[in-house]
Amino acid sequence: MKQELVEDLRSDAVLPRVLALPRYLQEVYWWAYVHPNAIRVFERQWLVNAILWGNFSKLRDVALHALSPVQGRVLQIACVYGDLTGRLADRIVGTSSLDVVDIVPGQLGNLQRKLAGRAGISLFQRNSVALGFADNTYDRTLLFFLLHEQPEAVRRQTLAEALRVTAPGGRIVIADYHCPSRWHPLYYLLRPVLALLEPYALDLWRNDIASWLPQDIKVRIESRRTFFGGLYQLVVLVRE
Numbered sequence: 001m002k003q004e005l006v007e008d009l010r011s012d013a014v015l016p017r018v019l020a021l022p023r024y025l026q027e028v029y030w031w032a033y034v035h036p037n038a039i040r041v042f043e044r045q046w047l048v049n050a051i052l053w054g055n056f057s058k059l060r061d062v063a064l065h066a067l068s069p070v071q072g073r074v075l076q077i078a079c080v081y082g083d084l085t086g087r088l089a090d091r092i093v094g095t096s097s098l099d100v101v102d103i104v105p106g107q108l109g110n111l112q113r114k115l116a117g118r119a120g121i122s123l124f125q126r127n128s129v130a131l132g133f134a135d136n137t138y139d140r141t142l143l144f145f146l147l148h149e150q151p152e153a154v155r156r157q158t159l160a161e162a163l164r165v166t167a168p169g170g171r172i173v174i175a176d177y178h179c180p181s182r183w184h185p186l187y188y189l190l191r192p193v194l195a196l197l198e199p200y201a202l203d204l205w206r207n208d209i210a211s212w213l214p215q216d217i218k219v220r221i222e223s224r225r226t227f228f229g230g231l232y233q234l235v236v237l238v239r240e
């Protein structure tokens with residue numbers, strides 16, 4: 001199968017041809033994802049690893065392990081700098097497929113270059129709050145460090161969409177920030193930095209991801225683990 005940036009032909013939804021960028025991306029994260037120089041600056045494995053205090057590979061690998069076996073239809077909601085998607089593609093079993101969505105066309109173009117024509121992967125310009133895929137489409141869904149970037153209402157809708165498109169029995173894997181212990185050496189340093197640069201991230205310090213799950217879709221929390229003194233978490237949900 002060729003790798004392509006496609007309109008979703010399977011969707012019943014009528015999608016606008018040009019998707020507007022959400023306000024938080026334009027106002028808070030323009031420098032990281034939207035600015036023409038963003039990819040040139042941030043698309044470096046060592047830099048994304050440094051931003052996660054040396055934990056990128058660890059978190060990538062535990063997320064991939066939680067998705068394994070990577071089979072059936074797999075969805076990654078939002079691109080990630082570094083080699084996460086390539087490693088995910090490496091784990092795809094047999095005739096399984098991987099779809100990746102992102103709202104910023106430049107991010108999809110960057111991913112397309114990184115994947116260099118690998119088979120079985122399709123990229124879609126989509127907003128995580130309105131994915132436009134049919135209910136119960138996917139067997140595995142990955143949200144890697146997206147939720148902390150979104151205002152609460154958007155985050156709730158992203159989770160609702162992730163659950164809606166994941167089939168019963170399917171797994172949703174979430175890696176993101178979490179509140180570290182007060183004794184963590186970074187606790188007092190990171191708080192003001194996040195407040196300044198990633199203002200919605202502190203929501204994940206204060207609240208459990210479960211508090212943003214939709215009420216009308218049955219889901220079970222299969223596991224939760226924290227890493228690096230509690231600064232990061234991996235949550236695995238199973239759609240019921």
Ligand SMILES: C[S@@+](CC[C@H](N)C(=O)[O-])C[C@H]1O[C@@H](n2cnc3c(N)ncnc32)[C@H](O)[C@@H]1O
Nearest residue numbers: 033078079080081102103104107127128145146
């Ligand atoms: C997954 S998050 C953060 C990942 C991580 N910090 C990294 O190193 O790349 C970044 C991606 O989310 C995308 N994104 C943010 N809001 C989105 C939305 N509402 N719908 C789809 N993609 C979104 C951005 O365009 C960006 O490519």
